[in-house]
Amino acid sequence: MTPDEATYAPAHTLVVTHEPDHPRADNSGHRYEIVCEEVTDWCRAWQECLESQCDPEALEKAEEDGDEEPVVHGVIHRYVGNYGWSTEVPGCVLPMYDSWRDEARDLRLAPGEYRFTHRWEDGGEWFSIDLVEEAAR
Structure with missing residues (x-):
């Protein structure tokens, strides 16, 4: 299945940590990472x-x-x-996109792990994050 055909995909994990000194931390000191448990045709x-x-x-x-x-x-x-x-x-394509970090920041999540699915937008040019549940911290 290609991004053009995908609507929703199996869940991945968005990990939010508080690491103010990390080079990828945002203004609030949060860092975001996508974890893919298993690469599938969706990602x-x-x-x-x-x-x-x-x-x-x-x-x-x-x-x-x-x-x-x-x-x-x-x-x-x-x-x-x-x-x-x-x-x-x-590997998984999701972490390779630049735009997901902005969307993750916009969710204003506390540090933790969050299961999410992604929905390809604009013919596969970018994807949106849809939270499924908060995972155990």
Whole structure:
């Protein structure tokens, strides 16, 4: 499932700590981190394939033949919205976005751990955070 197709995703954890001396701390001294327990198709990171051996015609032909994840130059590819033909990058994509920290700050949460789901917005350009529950501290 690509960010373009995703509506809601399995929960991740937003960890809020009070670390005023940390370089990523905001004005209130809070630091935010996203923890992904298991990378799934809802949050898997993909990036545009920049491999010189990549053959866009072969990818398009495979897609026309019904293969949504064709293998070219030994790597699985997927067509991802604004990025075109992409290859998987290890890890969860959510922490890689810049905008989530602003939204996390806007929630004005006390230090603790909060389960949340994300909803892709604007064709996968950014995501919004929907709190599910507060986890044990």
